[in-house]
Amino acid sequence: MKSLLAALALVLTPALAAAQDFTVVGLDGKARTLTAAQMADMPRESVKLAGKKTYEGPVLAYVLREAGAPSGARLHGPAMRTYxxxxxxxxxxxxxxxxxxDKDFSNGLAxxxxxxxxxxxxERDGPYRLVVDGDLKGSRSVWGATSAELKTAD
Known part of the structure; x- marks a missing residue:
């Protein structure tokens, strides 16, 4: 019985790990897949959504930097059209x-x-949930978030 459970764990572990992956697409169109371990190693913060529950996870700005998103002093000029x-x-x-x-532009935190x-x-809310500090309602709180894509407005 123990060997059956161990075998089952070995089979299911990659599937569970893959469920925690997050894809970020840069302005260059290239997709980068971040593993749960990579996401866990990023700077983390806590945000209270609409004054109720406290959510914790990687800061979105650091995830976006993995795809080459400009930040801080580099976020100016044409880059200000990026969303x-x-x-x-x-x-x-x-x-x-x-x-x-970006903390240099906003008091909020995503x-x-x-x-x-x-x-x-x-399982319904995961693998990740976008939580934006300061939002009075959870309408932008994307539960089941699996990807983020950088784009430039015309």
């Missing part, structure tokens, strides 16, 4: 300007939460 589309596994999407994700109130997200 990010965060997409969910069910097709829902929300848009933020790149400046909204994270890709993987925990809520200290517990892992539910």
């Amino acid at each position: 990010v589309v965060v997409r969910a596994k069910d097709g829902f999407a929300a848009v933020l300007s790149l400046a909204e994700t 994270i890709l939460a993987d925990k809520v109130d200290g517990q892992p997200l539910s």
Whole structure:
């Protein structure tokens, strides 16, 4: 019985790990897949959504930097037309300007939460949930987030 459980764990582990991957697409059109381990190693913050639950996860700005997103002093001029589309596994999407994700431009904070109130997200809400500090409603809180794509407005 133990060997059957061990074999099952070996088979399911890659599938569970793949479910935690997050894809980020840069302005160059190249997709980069970040593993759950890579996401866990990024700087993390906590955000209270609409004054209720506390979400914790990697800061969106650091995830976007993996795709070459400009930040800080490099975020000026034409780069100010850059926006990010965060997409969910069910097709829902929300848009933020790149400046909204940068601490040099915004007092708010956007994270890709993987925990809520200290517990892992539910299967419905995971693998990640976009949470934007300061939002009064959860309408931009993309649950089931699987990707983010950088784009430039005309």
